[in-house]
Amino acid sequence: MSPIQQLISNFQELVAQVPEIVQPLIILLAGAVPFVDGEGAAIIGIIGGVHPVVAAVAAAAGNFLCVLLVVAVTSRARTAVIDRRPTPVGASVGMGARAGVGAQALPGMAPAKPESKGRERFNRWLVRFGVPGASILGPLAIPSQITSAILIGGGTPRRWVLLWQAVSIALWTTVGAVSVWAALTYVVEVS
Incomplete structure (x- = not known):
């Protein structure tokens, strides 16, 4: 048995000690962690010996639930900030900041710090491909929660x-799930 096969076998034995009903819940929680996301959690679950479909569904559900929470919180925060933003002189009160009128920086505000490389890459994708492209390509640069x-x-x-x-x-x-399943089945030859 190769060292990789031995490592995977030991990990599967460790996972087997956890009750089967709890294993998908652990994968679900792992999917909610930024930088692990659904693909990472599914890979961990499949390597641990959980059925690939169960691992993928649990990982995707955990990732989406976390994204749903982030969207709800960010949306409320954005609404609160926009509703409190002062209306620029000459702009109608009804259309103020919500419509993007007067979105310039207010006098006395500090300049924004430079963007990270991942954020710059994401912004390029957003401009080039729109929301669908940024959502699909975003995980290559930053976690889905941040996207x-x-x-x-x-x-x-x-x-x-x-x-x-x-x-x-x-x-x-x-x-991620299909790739690791295929690698374990055909390359490493671990079931």
Whole structure:
């Protein structure tokens, strides 16, 4: 038995000590962790010996529930900030900041700090491919939770973000689950 096969076998024995009903719940919680996301949690679950479909569904559900929470909180925070923003002189009160009128920086505000490389890459994708492309390509640069917060903070409607995040989570979790299942089955030859 190769060292990789031995390592996977030991990990599967460790996971087998956890009751089967709890295993998907642990994968669900792992899917909610940023940078692990659905694909990482599904991979961990499948390597641990959980059925690939169960691991993928639990991981995707955990990731989407966390994205749903982030979208709800970010949307409320954005609404609170916009509702409290002073209306620029000459702008009508009814259309003020919500419509984007007077979105310039207010006098006396400190300049924003420079953006990270991941955020710059995400912004390029958002401009080039729109919300669907940014949602699907976003996990290559930053976690889906951060992608959702950026999109909502920028004014994208919640339903649109949730729809494309669900598509992205399903796509990347499926890619991760199928890849690790195929690697374990055909390359490492561990069941």
